[in-house]
Amino acid sequence: MQKSFLPSEPTTEKGTCRPQGISYAVAKKKKGMTVGFVTFETVEQLRNAVEVLKENQSGGKQIKIADANRRSHQKLHSEGPVSNNGAATENSSDAAAPADGTSGPEAAGASKRTVRDAVTPLAHMTYSDQLEHKKSSVAQLLKKLTRNAKKACPADVTLPDWISNAKQIGGLSCKLEGILESPVIDGYRNKCEFSVGHSLAGKKTVGFMLGNFSYHAYLRGTELIILGFGANSQLFGLIMRCAVSSMQYKFPVGSTTDKLYFLYFQVCSTGVDEVLMKDEFAKLSKTLVQGAATCSPPLPLTTIVVQFVNLICVTVLCDSSDHTGISNVAPADCPLIPLLVPEVDQSEEGAVDKTRIHDHISNLRFSLSPTAFFQVNTLAAERLYTLAGDWANLNSDTLLFDVCCGTGTIGLTLAHRVGMVVGIEMNESAVVDAQRNALINGIKNCRFVCGKAEDVMGSLLTEYLGSPQQHIAASESNSEVNGTGKKEDIVGDAENNGKSTESLTEKNESGEINEDLDDGISKELEGGHEQCNEAVCNQNSEEASSLVNEESVDAKAADCSEHTKTRKEGSSISKNDVLAATACQFKNFVAIVDPPRAGLHPTVIKVLRTHPRIRRLVYISCNPDTLVANAIELCTPSTEHREKNKGHRGWRNMSSAGLARQRTKSMPNSEPFVPKRAMAVDLFPHTSHCEMVMLFER
Numbered sequence: 173m174q175k176s177f178l179p180s181e182p183t184t185e186k187g188t189c190r191p192q193g194i195s196y197a198v199a200k201k202k203k204g205m206t207v208g209f210v211t212f213e214t215v216e217q218l219r220n221a222v223e224v225l226k227e228n229q230s231g232g233k234q235i236k237i238a239d240a241n242r243r244s245h246q247k248l249h250s251e252g253p254v255s256n257n258g259a260a261t262e263n264s265s266d267a268a269a270p271a272d273g274t275s276g277p278e279a280a281g282a283s284k285r286t287v288r289d290a291v292t293p294l295a296h297m298t299y300s301d302q303l304e305h306k307k308s309s310v311a312q313l314l315k316k317l318t319r320n321a322k323k324a325c326p327a328d329v330t331l332p333d334w335i336s337n338a339k340q341i342g343g344l345s346c347k348l349e350g351i352l353e354s355p356v357i358d359g360y361r362n363k364c365e366f367s368v369g370h371s372l373a374g375k376k377t378v379g380f381m382l383g384n385f386s387y388h389a390y391l392r393g394t395e396l397i398i399l400g401f402g403a404n405s406q407l408f409g410l411i412m413r414c415a416v417s418s419m420q421y422k423f424p425v426g427s428t429t430d431k432l433y434f435l436y437f438q439v440c441s442t443g444v445d446e447v448l449m450k451d452e453f454a455k456l457s458k459t460l461v462q463g464a465a466t467c468s469p470p471l472p473l474t475t476i477v478v479q480f481v482n483l484i485c486v487t488v489l490c491d492s493s494d495h496t497g498i499s500n501v502a503p504a505d506c507p508l509i510p511l512l513v514p515e516v517d518q519s520e521e522g523a524v525d526k527t528r529i530h531d532h533i534s535n536l537r538f539s540l541s542p543t544a545f546f547q548v549n550t551l552a553a554e555r556l557y558t559l560a561g562d563w564a565n566l567n568s569d570t571l572l573f574d575v576c577c578g579t580g581t582i583g584l585t586l587a588h589r590v591g592m593v594v595g596i597e598m599n600e601s602a603v604v605d606a607q608r609n610a611l612i613n614g615i616k617n618c619r620f621v622c623g624k625a626e627d628v629m630g631s632l633l634t635e636y637l638g639s640p641q642q643h644i645a646a647s648e649s650n651s652e653v654n655g656t657g658k659k660e661d662i663v664g665d666a667e668n669n670g671k672s673t674e675s676l677t678e679k680n681e682s683g684e685i686n687e688d689l690d691d692g693i694s695k696e697l698e699g700g701h702e703q704c705n706e707a708v709c710n711q712n713s714e715e716a717s718s719l720v721n722e723e724s725v726d727a728k729a730a731d732c733s734e735h736t737k738t739r740k741e742g743s744s745i746s747k748n749d750v751l752a753a754t755a756c757q758f759k760n761f762v763a764i765v766d767p768p769r770a771g772l773h774p775t776v777i778k779v780l781r782t783h784p785r786i787r788r789l790v791y792i793s794c795n796p797d798t799l800v801a802n803a804i805e806l807c808t809p810s811t812e813h814r815e816k817n818k819g820h821r822g823w824r825n826m827s828s829a830g831l832a833r834q835r836t837k838s839m840p841n842s843e844p845f846v847p848k849r850a851m852a853v854d855l856f857p858h859t860s861h862c863e864m865v866m867l868f869e870r
């Protein structure tokens with residue numbers, strides 16, 4: 173990569189790709205194309221880059237080059253400037269003026285599209301109207317599920333009751349129980365992410381990006397403490413997290429002193445001199461600390477952490493060894509460096525580990541890595557988890573699978589209601605956090621497994637529940653046929669198979685998974701999914717969390733991490749693993765799944781559906797569209813005459829529901845789930861988003 177090709181601070185000169193943006197490169201997939209966006213410091217650099225690109229090919233094809241932003245730039249101008257009135261009156265010309273009083277394009281006249289429009293599009297409605305609006309969106313999705321499952325139902329199979337009776341409840345696939353409101357409506361977020369860059373007027377700005385690569389809007393309030401960057405700063409992201417203590421902890425909810433502020437910067441240091449950068453950071457932390465102290469009331473700023481994200485613009489050259497994501501969010505493993513914060517707060521949280529965030533849910537204390545997922549509305553999350561637990565019908569005979577468990581929040585808050593929790597999470601630092609959180613709270617009946625659910629779920633189910641074949645064979649021999657099919661159907665040719673399903677198939681065909689449960693478990697474990705082996709089948713310890721020393725917790729969590737690594741490198745199983753597996757004799761097997769926006773991987777759906785001992789599944793979704801797609805696969809009856817999986821190629825342009833309907837055709841013959849109840853949970857007041865919870869049973 174030529175130095176002159178590196179993107180840097182943009183200019184508004186004619187010909188730049190993106191006027192007044194910040195320096196970074198992204199790639200977007202668009203109809204089979206990868207589109208990269210790059211900014212340049214000078215027109216000369218731009219020309220240089222164009223020459224380089226013209227001479228290069230990607231995958232045998234010429235790279236097309238175009239001015240990415242001119243059109244939207246002009247459009248935005250002709251529409252009127254973007255302003256920030258996020259916290260102020262809507263569309264008032266006063267609100268349109270930047271907080272630092274600059275005049276410029278942003279300040280000239282009222283904007284049509286404001287930060288408030290972009291970030292909180294429902295803010296103009298009363299809260300009860302917002303709830304109605306969200307509830308009816310969820311109702312539409314339940315109707316969509318019914319329609320799609322009906323379409324996908326094989327001709328040789330009778331429509332299940334929930335589809336044929338749907339008319340009686342307005343076409344819904346199950347009862348919609350309503351919407352749970354957020355206990356806090358304003359200022360509920362414990363985390364805000366801002367972009368840092370230049371406005372169209374060339375002002376250093378902290379705020380939100382209004383759409384892709386359009387300019388940054390001014391932000392009131394928080395910008396006041398953050399506007400002290402030097403000209404060479406190449407910050408591109410700021411994440412502000414605050415820990416909200418809930419009732420039983422130190423501060424009353426709602427007072428400004430109940431929050432400890434944690435600032436977390438993502439910095440692109442590419443091409444920036446190290447000494448200069450050190451100097452910048454020193455200035456940065458000084459400015460921030462001073463700003464926080466002079467706020468009214470003062471902000472208890474405890475921590476400032478910088479994360480280096482060295483994105484470079486090779487995306488355009490399609491070099492697969494570099495960043496090719498479509499997002500400017502830092503990967504979780506980018507290095508973290510805490511900046512010195514003068515002793516503003518030396519509470520136990522501040523003193524223990526400055527790079528960690530602490531928060532509380534349902535009487536439990538959570539210690540989090542800054543990049544770990546944590547629900548942004550802590551108090552509403554408590555309600556969400558309680559609801560999921562209530563619907564899951566838990567008791568001491570329950571083995572709960574917490575699928576996509578993040579830092580363990582769901583499993584840990586429900587651990588006292590079950591015999592054992594097995595959490596599955598792909599993000600290694602989140603797994604270490606979960607392990608640490610179990611230790612901090614003295615919870616001993618949880619085990620957290622690091623791996624992609626699609627890779628480990630099958631072998632975990634076999635480990636704890638036995639293989640699907642065993643149960644089918646048992647039920648066939650007892651003449652208690654429940655509608656499931658032949659053995660080979662269950663382990664058949666899953667498309668996109670993760671390791672576990674594949675290995676099940678292979679082993680079944682070669683007869684290696686035999687009727688002996690222990691042997692089956694050992695064989696699966698030898699296949700080696702990574703795990704933190706803390707499986708102890710007993711109830712929660714009564715140990716008070718305050719007795720746990722975080723240093724020892726650190727050490728144990730690190731041990732766990734090591735263990736995880738060792739497993740990844742393929743060590744053989746330990747005896748304890750088998751003991752843990754066979755010692756767990758539970759009667760009730762429940763999964764609570766809480767996947768990311770993309771929903772559950774098809775292999776996970778298949779594994780859950782084809783294991784006859786999973787009778788109840790609670791699905792928590794932040795993207796009801798993908799929930800519907802997954803539900804189609806979980807609930808559509810299968811046929812003896814299923815189609816062979818034809819792969820994905822022709823399905824590229826299908827909707828998620830269309831794709832799910834296709835997949836049902838190759839679903840192994842298995843008892844479908846039935847949607848039983850649904851509920852919306854409003855974790856995001858003023859936005860159009862909400863969580864949706866559905867209970868499936870069979």
Ligand SMILES: C[S@@+](CC[C@H](N)C(=O)[O-])C[C@H]1O[C@@H](n2cnc3c(N)ncnc32)[C@H](O)[C@@H]1O
Nearest residue numbers: 545576577578581597598599624625766767768
């Ligand atoms: C919506 S978050 C839920 C986290 C957690 N349940 C909570 O409420 O805090 C989704 C989580 O799924 C994890 N994840 C994403 N894809 C995954 C996969 N294929 N297998 C396992 N975990 C995955 C993410 O790392 C993230 O922690």
